[in-house]
Amino acid sequence: xxxxxxxxxLAGLVTLIIAIFQPLPVGTATPAVGTAINHAAPEQVGAAxxxxxxxxxxxxxxxxxxxxxxxxxxxAAGWVLDKPxxxxxxxxxxxxxxxxxxxxxxxxLLILGLYVILHGHLTPGGGFQGGVVLALAFFxxxxxxxxxRIDHQLFSLVEGLAGAAFIGxxxxxxxxxxxxxxxxxxxxxxxxxxxxxxxxxxxxAVGLKVGSELAGLLAHLAETEAVG
Amino acid sequence: MDWLLLLLxxxxxGCAIAVFLLDNFLAALxxxxxxxxxxxxxxxxxxxPDVAMTEVVVGAxxxxxxxxxxxRRLGLGQTGDES
Numbered sequence: 001x002x003x004x005x006x007x008x009x010l011a012g013l014v015t016l017i018i019a020i021f022q023p024l025p026v027g028t029a030t031p032a033v034g035t036a037i038n039h040a041a042p043e044q045v046g047a048a049x050x051x052x053x054x055x056x057x058x059x060x061x062x063x064x065x066x067x068x069x070x071x072x073x074x075x076a077a078g079w080v081l082d083k084p085x086x087x088x089x090x091x092x093x094x095x096x097x098x099x100x101x102x103x104x105x106x107x108x109l110l111i112l113g114l115y116v117i118l119h120g121h122l123t124p125g126g127g128f129q130g131g132v133v134l135a136l137a138f139f140x141x142x143x144x145x146x147x148x149r150i151d152h153q154l155f156s157l158v159e160g161l162a163g164a165a166f167i168g169x170x171x172x173x174x175x176x177x178x179x180x181x182x183x184x185x186x187x188x189x190x191x192x193x194x195x196x197x198x199x200x201x202x203x204x205a206v207g208l209k210v211g212s213e214l215a216g217l218l219a220h221l222a223e224t225e226a227v228g
Numbered sequence: 229m230d231w232l233l234l235l236l237x238x239x240x241x242g243c244a245i246a247v248f249l250l251d252n253f254l255a256a257l258x259x260x261x262x263x264x265x266x267x268x269x270x271x272x273x274x275x276x277p278d279v280a281m282t283e284v285v286v287g288a289x290x291x292x293x294x295x296x297x298x299x300r301r302l303g304l305g306q307t308g309d310e311s
Contacts (some may be wrong), residue, residue: 010245129281132289135290204284218294
């Protein structure tokens with residue numbers, strides 16, 4: 001009965017969404033801002049990946065607020081979760097498949113994460129995606145060997161330093177007489193690894209911050225006592 | 229191309245409906261991560277590789293992991309032989 005009612009509710013929701021979107025001219029709008037950015041960004045910012053140009057150069061302040069939101073969420077989750085009980089016996093090691101896979105995948109995930117972060121201004125991806133890959137890389141060994149504890153203080157230190165570096169680069173632009181978080185060091189050659197000014201540095205800071213934050217949160221969640 | 233998109237969208241819809249029809253929480257979680265994976269494929273087809281990457285990393289990997297850990301924490305995982 002409950003399932004039937006939830007299906008009915010879903011059908012009603014779909015009908016409502018269709019009714020709302022029917023009169024909207026989907027797909028015919030002229031993206032004025034997008035076209036302008038497409039034309040201006042290669043010369044102004046020098047990032048081959050235009051998404052990065054928008055995220056870090058044109059909307060750098062939004063990215064800072066996004067990091068703040070993530071930080072607040074992780075902090076709140078850390079408060080809500082219990083402290084790990086030291087006397088409780090940890091779970092035994094995982095099976096052979098997970099153990100072998102975690103040993104095999106850890107370096108590969110590490111390289112993939114760093115590649116995605118460092119090439120954020122050239123190819124799709126960037127600090128957020130690469131940071132999550134890094135977090136998963138550090139969490140995988142913990143999943144295979146639950147008895148192991150990670151160094152939370154080290155992760156907090158990396159996270160704090162990365163966040164401070166992001167703001168520091170933004171303040172350096174202000175010292176230079178530009179707006180907060182404006183790109184520094186010129187644009188460089190379009191498509192080269194060392195190009196787009198301070199954008200790669202900003203993305204490294206974002207990647208380290210996101211990675212250490214999420215790895216700490218996942219480890220915290222895994223360390224709390226399992227019920228039942 | 230269109231039939232492929234249609235296939236993917238119907239797969240996604242089927243998995244999304246399966247999420248709240250399944251009794252086993254872990255099975256529902258698997259269906260949920262399939263939704264995310266197919267969605268990231270759709271994003272890649274729509275030439276949004278950045279969004280596709282975010283979706284596969286955050287939606288499929290991290291989101292499923294968070295849900296899995298939460299299910300374990302709440303003791304809702306009905307995995308059969310192990311407690």
